[in-house]
Amino acid sequence: MRIGVNAVPLRTHGGGARYVFAELIDRLLAIDTQRRYVLFAHPLAMDVIRGLSALQPRGAAEHPAGSGDTAPPARAHFASGNGAPRVRVIEVACEEEIFDHLDAFDLFFGPLNNLQPRIYDRPTVAILHDIQEHFYPQYFSPGDLAARREIYPEICRSATTLVTISEFCRRTMIERFSLDPQRVEVVYNAPQSGLTRHDRPFGEDTWSREPLPESFFFYPANCYPHKNHALLLDGLERMRAADPASAPHLVFTGFEIDGGFPLRNEICRRGLQSHARVYEDLAIAELRTLYHRAAALVMPTRFEGFGMPAVEALAMGCPIVCSDLPPLREICGDAALFVPCDDAAALTAAMQRLMRDPALRVDLAARGLKQAQRFSWDSSARRFMDIFAAAAARFSDPGGSAPRPASPRIGVLVNGTLAPDAIEPAVRSILRNGYTNVAIRVVLPDDRPLPTAVSAMVPAVSAVVERKSGPAAWPQLARFSDDERLDLVGEMIAGRSSLTPTALMSLADAASRDADSPVLLGEAWQRIGSEPVRSVARLRELGDGRWLLHGFIHAEMLFVRPRLLAAWAEGAALLHACGADWRIRLVRLARQSGRLCHIRRTFAVCDVSRIPFAERAAAAACGVEVIHLPDGRPTGGWLRRLKPLLKPASRILPGAWRVQGERWWRRLTRA
Incomplete structure (x- = not known):
């Protein structure tokens, strides 16, 4: 199996997500010798990718890219036993360029809160x-909140397998x-390998800054509002007011960050x-010194999904x-010693208790080292290897061994x-699905015979002559359904589209899970002429109750249950x-009345340049956010042909210029 990894959101500078990605991918590449990996990365993340120790020449020291230590130069690939490259790194300017490499991988992996492109x-x-955002929406800007409320539910509902970081x-x-x-798995994070690799002794030789206090409490956290730095300062003020001489130091x-807690001020x-x-x-060695020398880690946070500082402190024998x-x-x-959120008095009491009780600190450190054995990147990587295999099996056989209804016709x-x-x-694209309970009818122009x-x-394929060109009207599909006793019926427009190899299987699976919806809507990739896919036609749920038909309602996206539709008076009257x-209006009505089965699967690849202007105008009039092609031809096509020349030349530009240039490039060349 070939695993495509979307590392496009990754950047060289960042917080925990950067080193979590680096540690996990590094161990996967080292341990999983049976699969091939394709990493898609933005130019601004290539330093992190090059630092993966699994990509280093043999014999080089292991310095995972998230560890904070400098890594030796990387080589582009390394090979499996048969000489084929087991790991490929492909530089892309945006996630849409992953569509250019659809034949390079069999399973798509989004490790960075992202499953784009679709x-x-x-x-x-x-x-x-x-x-x-569901617990503390006030900590997010309106734009961030809207994006999370649209994107995160989509990730959860679209992924074959969703992985998160705690049972909570x-x-x-x-x-x-x-x-x-059954679709949601837990894989724990683990400490940075640079923290737990004791190839250098603790001590002043790893700390090059001003001397540390003899005793201090340590809080490693960016200044997001939920990290609650203010409570820790409140506790320090309490202790200093009670006894200035014994008040602890905080590091x-x-x-x-913008909109966060102004800690220094x-x-x-x-x-x-002074405190x-x-x-x-x-550097990682300096962070390791702080964990080693701290009296305890203090985390007054209001929210955590996992708690990376906590698991690092466990591994370092630092009380919590x-x-x-x-x-x-x-x-x-x-x-750990647990205190109620936002309780400054309880926090102060726990800190004072640790300061006065060396035996408690020793006990907590010993318990922490034992607890830390549950968390390692090797075990997390092996869990993902099992998850990849299970996801592939679930996608090809969604019901597994469970009883299921007969496949719909x-x-x-x-x-x-x-x-x-x-x-x-x-x-051919229909037959490539391998779905056996299918009927095919070909509509021919004038008296043209069915191609030999x-x-x-398909010996049993039926053919009819239709003098009127254009997409079929509903009565034509209804006659086809009656003749063949169909459970689901849809249309495919030759020359404009082709079905994906898994379309009918995905449709049948969705129909077996939702037996009551008369209208079923999937997604379609959109391309312009012979160029690669660059957009997706789909139903967008915006997270605030609103929804949007985005791209186009291609005939291949929509399938209908004729018998249920006939029993739905309002739908039958609309048709x-x-x-x-009729397709656009039917989807809107079904969505508004709760009779639409929204299938987050790719049904077809469609050429939008072959959609007549009248169809695009009709869709726009119905509220569809349609790709605009005023003359029916690709816009920006001559610019896109210059890409092989411009992309290598752009590498000499500063990173910020390249990012801005990519934005303008997408505007000029988009359809």
Whole structure:
């Protein structure tokens, strides 16, 4: 199996997501010798990719890219025993360029809270770390909140297998998004390997900054609002007011962010400069020294999906005082002192207790080391190897060994009136699905005979003559359904589209899970002429109750249950009254009345340049967000032909210029 990994959101500078990605992928590449991996990365992340120790020449020291240490130069690939490259790194400017390499992988993996682009004709595995916006929406800007409320439910509902980082996150995602529990797995994170690799002694030789206090509490966290730095400063003020001589010191690490807690200003405003200090951009050896020398880790956070500082402290034998949150209970077990959130008095009491009781600190450190044995990147990588195999099996056989209803009889009307010469490849794309309970009817222009090759492929295929060109009206599909006793019927327009190899299987699976919806809608990839796929036609659920038909409603996306439709008075009346835009109006009505089965799977590849202007105008008039091609030809095509020349030349530009240039390039060349 070939695994495509979307690393496009990754950047060289970043927080925990960067080193979690690097550690996990590094161990996967080292341990999983049976699969091939294709990493898609943005130019601004190539330093992280090159630093993966699995890509280093043999004999080079292991320095995972997330560890903070400098890594030796990487080689582009390394090979398996048969000499074929087992790992490929492909540089892409945006996620849409992954469509250029659809033949390079069999399973798509999104490890960075992302499952873009929508490659849903094959198994997908996605990691989603948490859904904090459902607990503390006030901590997000309106734009971030809207994006999370649209994108995160889509990831959860679209992935063949969803992976999250704690049982708490798994439970909340299942509850909030009504997910099938069998599709949601938990794989724990683990400490940075650079922290637990003791190839250098602890001590002052690893700390090159101002001398550390003899005793201090340590809080490593970027200054997001939910990290609750203010509570720790409140506790310090309490202790200093009670006994200035015995008040502890605090050491913070992390970055201040826009809209976050102004940590440095608050320390100065409260006059705590002598007892609190902040560090940024620490090397891994310096971070290791802080864990080693701290009296305890203190985490007054209001929300965590996992708690990376906690698991790092466990592995370093550093005692922990933390908020009493379900994921921290799950990670720390009995190796921490838990205090209620936002309770400054309880936090202060726990810190003072640790300061006064050396035996308690020793006990917590010993328990932490034992608890830390549950977390390692090797075990996490092996879990993902099992998940990849299970996701592939689930996608090809969604029901597994469970009893299931008989496969529905699906009818596909191949409309050859617009491009008779394209009938044969259209029929081939249907047969490529391998779905046996299918009926095919070909609509021919004038008195043109059915192509001999099509008759040979499908002896039972029926053909009718239709003098009116264009997409079929509903009565034509209804007659086909009655003649063949179909459970589901849809249309395919020859010359404009082809079905994906898994379309009919995905349709049948969705129909077996939802037996009551008369209208079933999938997705379609959109391309312009012979160029690669660049967009997706689909139903977008915007997360606030609104929805949008995006791209186009291609005939191949829509299948109908004729018997249920006939029993639905409002739907049947609409079909009798509508003209060429019946599909769009039917989808809208079905969505509004709760009779639409929304299938997050790719059914077809469609050429939007061959859609007549009248059809695009009708779709736009119905509220569809349509790709605009005013003259029916690809716009920006001559620019796209320059890409092989411009892309290598752009590598000499500064990174910020390249990012801005990519934005303008997409605007100029988009359809």
